Amino acid sequence: MDLTYSPEDREFRAETRRWLEENAPRHELKTLDDRRAWHRRLYDRGFIGMGWPKEYGGQNAGPMRQAIVADELARVNAPAAINALGISIVGPTIIVHGTEAQKQRYLKKILAAEELWCQLYSEPNAGSDLASLKTSAEDRGDHFVVNGQKIWTSGGVIADWGLLLARTDSRVPKHKGISCFLLHMRQPGVEVRPLRQITGSAEFSEVFMTNARAEKSDLMGRLGQGWEIAQTTLSYERGGNSLARVTRYAGAFGQLVKAARSLRRGDRPLLDDPVVRTKIGRIYAELEVQRYSALRVLSALEKGESPGAASSVTKLSYSEFEKRYFELVEEILGPYGQLTMPLGDDDVAVDVDTSSGSRGTWAHAFLWSRAGTIYAGSSEIQKNVIGERVLGLPKETRADRVKAREAS
Amino acid sequence: MNFALTADQQLLKNSARTFLETHCAPALVRSLADDPRGESDTLWKEMTQLGWLGLALPEAYGGSGLGMVETAVLLEELGRVAYPGPYVPTILAASVIAEAGTAAQKQQWLAAVAMGSARATLAFLDADLDWNLESVTTRAERAGTGWRISGIKRFVPWAHVADVLLIPARTPDGLGLFLVPASAPGMSLTPVTGIDASTRWVNVKLDGVSVSGDAVLGTPGGARPLLEAALRRGAVGAAAEMLGAARRCLDMSVEYAKVREQFGQPIGSFQAIRHKCAEMLLEVENAHAATYYAAWALDAGAEDAAVAASVAKSYVGDAARKVCGESIQVHGGIGFTWEYDLHLYFKHAKALETMYGDADHHRELIVRAVAA
Numbered sequence: 001m002d003l004t005y006s007p008e009d010r011e012f013r014a015e016t017r018r019w020l021e022e023n024a025p026r027h028e029l030k031t032l033d034d035r036r037a038w039h040r041r042l043y044d045r046g047f048i049g050m051g052w053p054k055e056y057g058g059q060n061a062g063p064m065r066q067a068i069v070a071d072e073l074a075r076v077n078a079p080a081a082i083n084a085l086g087i088s089i090v091g092p093t094i095i096v097h098g099t100e101a102q103k104q105r106y107l108k109k110i111l112a113a114e115e116l117w118c119q120l121y122s123e124p125n126a127g128s129d130l131a132s133l134k135t136s137a138e139d140r141g142d143h144f145v146v147n148g149q150k151i152w153t154s155g156g157v158i159a160d161w162g163l164l165l166a167r168t169d170s171r172v173p174k175h176k177g178i179s180c181f182l183l184h185m186r187q188p189g190v191e192v193r194p195l196r197q198i199t200g201s202a203e204f205s206e207v208f209m210t211n212a213r214a215e216k217s218d219l220m221g222r223l224g225q226g227w228e229i230a231q232t233t234l235s236y237e238r239g240g241n242s243l244a245r246v247t248r249y250a251g252a253f254g255q256l257v258k259a260a261r262s263l264r265r266g267d268r269p270l271l272d273d274p275v276v277r278t279k280i281g282r283i284y285a286e287l288e289v290q291r292y293s294a295l296r297v298l299s300a301l302e303k304g305e306s307p308g309a310a311s312s313v314t315k316l317s318y319s320e321f322e323k324r325y326f327e328l329v330e331e332i333l334g335p336y337g338q339l340t341m342p343l344g345d346d347d348v349a350v351d352v353d354t355s356s357g358s359r360g361t362w363a364h365a366f367l368w369s370r371a372g373t374i375y376a377g378s379s380e381i382q383k384n385v386i387g388e389r390v391l392g393l394p395k396e397t398r399a400d401r402v403k404a405r406e407a408s
Numbered sequence: 409m410n411f412a413l414t415a416d417q418q419l420l421k422n423s424a425r426t427f428l429e430t431h432c433a434p435a436l437v438r439s440l441a442d443d444p445r446g447e448s449d450t451l452w453k454e455m456t457q458l459g460w461l462g463l464a465l466p467e468a469y470g471g472s473g474l475g476m477v478e479t480a481v482l483l484e485e486l487g488r489v490a491y492p493g494p495y496v497p498t499i500l501a502a503s504v505i506a507e508a509g510t511a512a513q514k515q516q517w518l519a520a521v522a523m524g525s526a527r528a529t530l531a532f533l534d535a536d537l538d539w540n541l542e543s544v545t546t547r548a549e550r551a552g553t554g555w556r557i558s559g560i561k562r563f564v565p566w567a568h569v570a571d572v573l574l575i576p577a578r579t580p581d582g583l584g585l586f587l588v589p590a591s592a593p594g595m596s597l598t599p600v601t602g603i604d605a606s607t608r609w610v611n612v613k614l615d616g617v618s619v620s621g622d623a624v625l626g627t628p629g630g631a632r633p634l635l636e637a638a639l640r641r642g643a644v645g646a647a648a649e650m651l652g653a654a655r656r657c658l659d660m661s662v663e664y665a666k667v668r669e670q671f672g673q674p675i676g677s678f679q680a681i682r683h684k685c686a687e688m689l690l691e692v693e694n695a696h697a698a699t700y701y702a703a704w705a706l707d708a709g710a711e712d713a714a715v716a717a718s719v720a721k722s723y724v725g726d727a728a729r730k731v732c733g734e735s736i737q738v739h740g741g742i743g744f745t746w747e748y749d750l751h752l753y754f755k756h757a758k759a760l761e762t763m764y765g766d767a768d769h770h771r772e773l774i775v776r777a778v779a780a
Contacts, residue, residue: 281771292701299411387682
C-alpha cells in the first residue's frame with residue numbers, strides 16, 4: 001500500500017491548478033455561447049476527452065491524470081464542460097463500436113463541442129427495465145423511420161444529436177431486438193419538451209419522435225446489437241469522477257461548518273451543540289470514507305483493472321451517501337436549509353456551491369440528491385447487479401426471463 | 409498510488425488465514441469461553457513462532473519492524489475467527505514501550521513480548537469510562553525515589569493474564585504513564601463477564617501500589633501524546649478486527665443464501681435477501697477502505713492520520729454491527745442459535761465497538777480536528 005502521489009502527478013496537479021486559477025470563469029455561465037467558449041478553452045488545454053486515444057483527438061491520459069483534472073475543476077467549482085455526455089459516453093461508444101466513417105464524421109465535433117449530444121434511452125414505460133423499450137426503428141431500405149417517446153433525456157434541449165436505442169425486431173426476445181442509432185435531433189420528426197423536475201429547474205427533457213429519420217450509415221454496430229452496446233455505455237457511466245465528486249462534497253462540508261458556526265441556538269453557536277457535533281462528525285467520517293474508496297477505485301483503474309460489476313458498489317455508495325448527507329444538513333440547518341431565495345449578503349445558512357459553476361442553495365442540493373439513486377441504474381438495480389454478479393447469488397425468477405426461455 | 413496489498417502483505421494475509429482456520433477454529437473459541445483464562449497458551453506459542461508478536465517491534469528486540477498496515481492485515485484475519493486472547497493489548501502496550509521506553513525498559517519488555525514470554529495491557533478507562541484523558545483520576549504520588557499509585561481502572565482488556573499493565577495516572581507534573589507489574593502488592597483484579605468470550609475485561613483497583621522510579625514511561629507529565637497515539641493504533645486495530653468479523657458474516661450469509669431453499673428456490677434469489685447482502689457488501693468494502701487508509705496514514709505519518717483513525721473506528725464500528733446483525737437476519741432462526749457460529753463474530757464486533765474510543769468519542773475528535 002502506498003497512497004502518495006508520484007512527483008510527476010503532483011507537478012501535473014500544480015500545473016493544472018495554476019492554469020485554472022488564471023483561466024476558470026469566476027461567474028456562472030448563462031449563455032450557450034459562453035459555455036461553448038469555456039469548453040473550447042478546456043479542449044485547447046487538453047482537458048477534454050483526456051482518456052480518448054490520441055488518433056481520435058484525445059490525450060490517451062491514464063485514469064490518474066483524468067482524476068486530477070476533474071478534481072481540480074471541482075476544487076475551484078469550475079463550470080462543467082458542455083458536452084459531458086458526448087465526451088464520456090457517446091464518443092467512447094463510437095470509438096469502440098463505430099465504423100471508420102462514423103468516427104471521422106462525429107468524434108472531432110464532439111470533442112470541440114461543435115455538436116452537442118444527448119442519450120435517448122429511458123422511456124415512460126422502460127426505466128429500470130430498459131430492454132422493454134417500445135420506440136421503433138423501421139427499415140425503409142436506405143434509412144430507418146423512428147417512432148416513439150423518450151424521457152429523462154439530459155441536455156435534450158441543446159442537443160444536436162442523440163444516441164438512440166430503438167426496437168428493430170419485435171419477434172425476438174426483448175434484449176435481442178434492440179439496435180443503436182445516431183439520431184439527428186434537428187429534424188421535423190423530433191420534438192423536445194423540457195421536463196421540469198422537483199427542483200423546479202429542467203435539466204432533462206422528453207423527446208417525441210414521429211416518423212423521424214435515421215440514416216442507414218448512422219446505425220451503430222449490427223442490427224440487434226443495441227443492448228450489448230448499451231451495456232458498455234452504462235458501464236462508462238458508472239464509477240467515473242469519484243474523486244472530484246468527493247471534493248465537491250468536501251467544499252459543501254466547509255460551508256456547512258461555516259453555517260453551523262454562524263447560526264446560534266440559545267446562547268451558543270450551533271457548532272457547540274453536542275448533538276450537532278455528533279452529526280457533523282458522522283457525516284465527515286462518511287465523506288472521508290467516500291474519499292478513501294475513490295482512491296481505491298483510482299488505484300485499481302491505474303493498474304488497468306476494470307471494475308466491472310464492482311462499480312455498482314461505488315454508484316450505490318455515493319448516491320445513497322449523498323441523500324444521507326443532505327438530509328443531515330437539513331436537520332442541522334432547519335428551515336434555512338429549505339430556502340430557495342437569498343436572505344442577504346452573508347447567506348451562509350442558505351447558499352452553497354454544490355453544482356458546478358453556479359452558486360446553489362442547500363435546498364436545491366437536498367432535492368437534487370433524490371436523483372442520484374434513480375438515474376444511471378437505480379439503487380435497486382445496482383443491488384441486483386451486486387447480488388448476482390459480484391456475490392454470485394442466484395438470479396431471481398422473472399417473468400420476462402421465463403418468457404424468453406419458453407420462446408427459445 | 410497503490411491501495412492494494414503488496415505481495416508480502418498478501419502472503420501474510422494468506423498464511424494467517426490458512427493457519428487460523430485450523431488453529432483457531434470455532435471449536436477452540438467455544439472451548440475457551442468456559443476457561444477462566446480465556447486464551448490458549450499453545451496458540452500463543454504458535455503465534456509467537458510465526459513472528460506475529462514481534463511483527464511491528466524493532467528488529468533489535470527480535471521483531472520484524474513492520475507497520476500498521478501489516479498489523480491490520482493480521483488483525484483482520486484474527487477478527488475473522490474471533491480470536492480470543494491478549495494479542496492486541498500486548499502489541500499495543502509494546503508499541504508504547506518501543507516509542508517512549510528507556511533502553512532498559514525496552515530490553516526488559518520488548519524482547520520478552522517478541523519471544524512470547526510476556527503479555528501486557530494498557531488501561532485507558534478510569535472509573536467514569538470517559539475516553540477523554542482529562543478524566544483520569546488515578547493518582548501517582550512521589551514516594552522516595554519511586555511512586556505510589558492509587559485509583560480505579562475499568563474494562564482493562566486481558567489484564568488477568570498480563571504480566572505488566574500500562575497505567576495512566578495523574579502526577580504533579582501532569583499525566584504520567586507507569587509500568588506496573590500485575591503481581592505488585594496493592595493490585596486487585598476482578599474479571600467481569602460480557603457477551604463476547606473473545607474479549608475479556610478486568611476491573612483493576614490500585615491501592616497505594618508502589619513502583620520504582622524507572623517504572624515511568626517517558627516523562628512523568630508527558631504521557632498524553634503517547635496515550636493519544638496508542639489510542640489511534642488501538643482504534644485502527646479494532647477496526648481491522650471488526651472488518652474481519654464483518655467479512656466473515658457476509659461470506660457466511662452469501663453461502664447460506666445460495667443453498668437455503670424456501671418457496672421452492674434459494675432465498676438468495678429473493679430481492680429482500682439479495683439486496684440485504686448487497687448492502688452488507690457495500691458496508692464491508694467501505695469498512696475495508698476506511699481501515700486500510702487509516703493504517704497506511706499512521707505508517708506514513710500523513711497529515712490526516714489522526715482523523716483517519718477516528719473515521720475508521722467510528723465508521724467500521726457502525727458497519728460491522730450492521731453487517732454482523734444482518735447476517736443473523738439473513739440466516740433466520742438458525743442464525744439465532746448457540747450452535748451456529750455467527751454469534752461469535754456478532755458479539756466480538758459488538759465488544760470491539762466500545763473499545764479504544766467509542767464512535768461518539770471519535771466523532772468528537774473528528775469535529776475538533778476539522779471544524780475547530
